[in-house]
Amino acid sequence: MERLHFLYNFLDLAGTFVFAISGAAAAKQRGLDLFGICAIAFMVACGGGIIRDLCIGAIPPAGLTNWHYLVAAIIATGMTIGLYPLVQRLNQPVIFFDALGLSLFAVTGAQKSLAYGHNAEVAVLLGITTAVGGGVLRDILLNRVPAILEKEIYASAALIGALIVVLGDHLKWLSSDWNSIIALIICFSLRLLALRYHWNLPVYSNEKTEQN
Amino acid sequence: MERLHFLYNFLDLAGTFVFAISGAAAAKQRGLDLFGICAIAFMVACGGGIIRDLCIGAIPPAGLTNWHYLVAAIIATGMTIGLYPLVQRLNQPVIFFDALGLSLFAVTGAQKSLAYGHNAEVAVLLGITTAVGGGVLRDILLNRVPAILEKEIYASAALIGALIVVLGDHLKWLSSDWNSIIALIICFSLRLLALRYHWNLPVYSNEKTEQN
Amino acid sequence: MERLHFLYNFLDLAGTFVFAISGAAAAKQRGLDLFGICAIAFMVACGGGIIRDLCIGAIPPAGLTNWHYLVAAIIATGMTIGLYPLVQRLNQPVIFFDALGLSLFAVTGAQKSLAYGHNAEVAVLLGITTAVGGGVLRDILLNRVPAILEKEIYASAALIGALIVVLGDHLKWLSSDWNSIIALIICFSLRLLALRYHWNLPVYSNEKTEQN
Secondary structure, eight states: OHHHHHHHHHHHHHHHHHHHHHHHHHHHHTTOBHHHHHHHHHHHHHHHHHHHHHHHTOSSOHHHHOHHHHHHHHHHHHHHHHTHHHHHHSSSHHHHHHHHHHHHHHHHHHHHHHHTTOOHHHHHHHHHHHHHHHHHHHHHHTTSOOGGGTSSSOHHHHHHHHHHHHHHHHHOSSOHHHHHHHHHHHHHHHHHHHHHHTOOOOBOOSSOOOOO | OHHHHHHHHHHHHHHHHHHHHHHHHHHHHTTOBHHHHHHHHHHHHHHHHHHHHHHHTOSSOHHHHOHHHHHHHHHHHHHHHHTHHHHHHSSSHHHHHHHHHHHHHHHHHHHHHHHTTOOHHHHHHHHHHHHHHHHHHHHHHTTSOOGGGTSSSOHHHHHHHHHHHHHHHHHOSSOHHHHHHHHHHHHHHHHHHHHHHTOOOOBOOSSOOOOO | OHHHHHHHHHHHHHHHHHHHHHHHHHHHHTTOBHHHHHHHHHHHHHHHHHHHHHHHTOSSOHHHHOHHHHHHHHHHHHHHHHTHHHHHHSSSHHHHHHHHHHHHHHHHHHHHHHHTTOOHHHHHHHHHHHHHHHHHHHHHHTTSOOGGGTSSSOHHHHHHHHHHHHHHHHHOOSOHHHHHHHHHHHHHHHHHHHHHHTOOOOBOOSSOOOOO
16 A cells, blocks of 8 residues: 555656656747746646546645646756757657557556546546646647547547546456556557557548448 | 326436537538547537536536447447448438427436426526537537527527526426426527527627627 | 635625726727627636636535626626726726736635635636736737737736735734725736736747746
């Protein structure tokens, strides 16, 4: 329990940090001011988790009450502004950090929902929400159709990650820790492979189509 | 009580299903992928109800915890993709299903708020929210000004429907069931008549205008 | 306590009213219909507060349950439509009312969060949210990048106002009333000065930049 708790906290903070960097980079590229960059970074980092916490009744949301998250977002903003060449040198940093944050948040989101005693469906849906909620908020605020609805397997990877957490919790084949790590690795690999090989879910044109 | 409960559940599920079809059709026309279509369908179907449940303290929101809703959304997605010619043959299906879902949700939204012991104002406002919330979320996600703020009497029809539910609850002239059915029919007729005869609320140009 | 309560209620209603006017004016300029104008006015006026109330667990949100707010929003809508020449004569009314509402809401938002027993971070973040939440919702609904992320010191002024409330609460140098008034005046002056002299937060171009 102690170890799970530590792992959970660590994954959550790491996810916050990488999501904040991806948010800050997107906001900086868009030419927002210092506060705007910081706000988008915080929103991408904590937005999904805040929606999850409102839905599971964890009031006030951890993203608002725990200063670790705010500090992680501020440091990420400072790093993105001050060390931008470094952030840039990691080829396509936004996409890479985004994939890592996606996996981390899908797993921790599903876990927290289960820990609050909610059922498997809530855990899966809120795992996905935690993972993609911040990015959707970012795209809404930057006034574009959320990328997750159009691009390579993204939310679907979060779905897989959250499903593995919930299945592992029901079947109890492995300890929670190992189950989380496996869910994390599968979700992250799936996302990177989808990016590498341009895997996409089917799109339906407006002509007549058969049942898929 | 038993009968009301059954009616309430039935209306709620039917509303979910028709809203999901309207959402899936809009997302398909926009060229989103399979997950995107399913996500928009679920969002239109359950988004308004989830906002309502957060506001009345029904945690976790029924849209997340009750698998009926998710299944209804998935079936609606499958039908829209697989039987699109059928969905299309119903002339202007999106608009028709939208009007039906609007009426169903305004009524059930107001009822649920009253059932949780909140006052008449909360019931009316959340009736409207349940009815138009999903559509507003859809339009925000598809990056356009929500249609309900511009087009023929729409949210106003939901307002009338929710008002009738609240008035019926206070005056007790009829049983709850009959009151709901009347509210439903009036709201639905109002919306269809507005569509047929292009009834619009007044728009105020930027010149000097007198008090309306 | 009694006096603080009265001051708190008065500031909250005044803020609601001026925000509703700014919302109604923006919606009218955009050519929305009567319901659309009223909905945007209500959303700008109560949106930030509703998000705050969901986050601090004040269910149902005051914006929905207290008819004062709804009436204030409706009167503001009527005034904006009926007495538009008057509203217009106040040079740049939207911007002026917006600055007043911003200051009022940052202060009352931070105060309410503290009154519900939450910590300083929650109070500051939700003070900002109360202040800018409505305007962000307005810009999302009218389909543009929220102005607060780009323009002259705006959310930063709310941050200062909320910080002063929280600091005053911890240090107890002054009575709560005086502390609120000082926070209000500083936030409002800061915003007006920023508008007058075009103070902006730094924007980072996409070239290499040093740590700020």
